[in-house]
Amino acid sequence: EAEAENKYNLLTQNIVEVETVEKAETIEEFDSRKWKTLAIIGLGACFLVNFILPSMRFRYILPFIPIILIIYLTAADMMLTQRRKIIRYVLPVIPWILLALPQLEVLAIMPETNTGEIVDIIARDADSKKDLVVISWQIIAPAINYYLPRDIESVSFPDLRRSDFNHWPEMQDRVKDSKRLEALFEKMKQTVDEGGRIWLIERARDLTVHKDPEKRLKEDIAFEETFTLRMDQIHSWLKENAEQRGEIRMAPGRDFPIFLTTFVKSNSGIKPELRPQPAP
Structure with a gap:
């Protein structure tokens, strides 16, 4: 026991007390x-x-x-x-x-569209008693109608009314509905027959005449193509059943440019009926 105690005393003599000092934190929280x-x-x-x-x-x-x-x-x-x-x-x-x-x-x-300039032209030159503004691209209709004077009649496709907002559900189905297109044709025909002008507003694009758009519309196609087909049909119908007045005006914009075209009643009117002539 005495030997063990001596060893313990020798060990404890080498122990040095160490004072620990915490280093101050220099990094800002x-x-x-x-x-x-x-x-x-x-x-x-x-x-x-x-x-x-x-x-x-x-x-x-x-x-x-x-x-x-x-x-x-x-x-x-x-x-x-x-x-x-x-x-x-x-x-x-x-x-x-x-x-x-x-x-x-x-x-x-640079505005998103030049809607204001287009509306200024229509408001200045249109006859509010007879003319009709047709917006064949429903997406732009609320922006046009927001600035268009209320006394100028406006219809958009496919809603066939003055649209102050877009009703998005089932819009593509309404665009494909041929009855709505026929109703628009009838409305435009009535306007030009009564001496009014059609102010057609549509998305700027390459105008195309389609041979059988209805067949294509029955297929599963994209929303954008559906609207493009209908816009082309409406423009083609007016070219065939009315007379374009002046050039197509384009209003550029950041997101999308638009076309403005004016149509009036054709001077040629109804084409004469072709009857078979007797052989000489």
């Missing part, structure tokens, strides 16, 4: 509130742009802006932790400003 605040301000700015400019161009990216801004800015903040605060706050924002300014310039100088 990450605070995402400022970036979340900036994201909210950016989102609010996008909403304000939509109200100030005659466009809703940002509607395609608006739902994703907050989360993208938060991810981008917080990641940039963490990567720039060792930098001065002014650099950490300003540097991540510069790329967004460079990306946004050209888009805002386009929004300011």
Whole structure:
């Protein structure tokens, strides 16, 4: 026991007390509130742009802006932790400003469509008592009718009424409905027979005459092709049953250009009936 006690005493004599000192934390705790605040301000700015400019161009990216801004800015903040605060706050924002300014310039100088110019022409030259505005592309109808004076009659296809909004469910089925097309033909015929003009508004495209569009419409085709076939049919019918007045006017735009064509009653009228002549 004495020997064991001596060994213990020798070991304890070599023990040195060590004082541990905690090193002060020099890394600033990450605070995402400022970036979340900036994201909210950016989102609010996008909403304000939509109200100030005659466009809703940002509607395609608006739902994703907050989360993208938060991810981008917080990641940039963490990567720039060792930098001065002014650099950490300003540097991540510069790329967004460079990306946004050209888009805002386009929004300011080039409208989504030239609907306003088209409507100004119709409002200036149309006879509200006799003329008819036909919008063969339903998608553009609400934008046209929003600016078109209420005393000018307007119908769109396939809804066959003045459309202030688009009823999307089953729209393709309504476009394919041949009875609706016949009803539109009858309405246009009545207008030109009474001396009125048809102001046809349609999507700008290569005009095509189709041999058998009804057969194609019975197939499973895309929504866009369905509308294009009907627009071509309506334009072709007017070319055959009325007379085009002036040139086709095109209104360019960022998203889609549109055509405006005026038709009046043909001077040739009804073609004489062909009867077989007796052989000499």
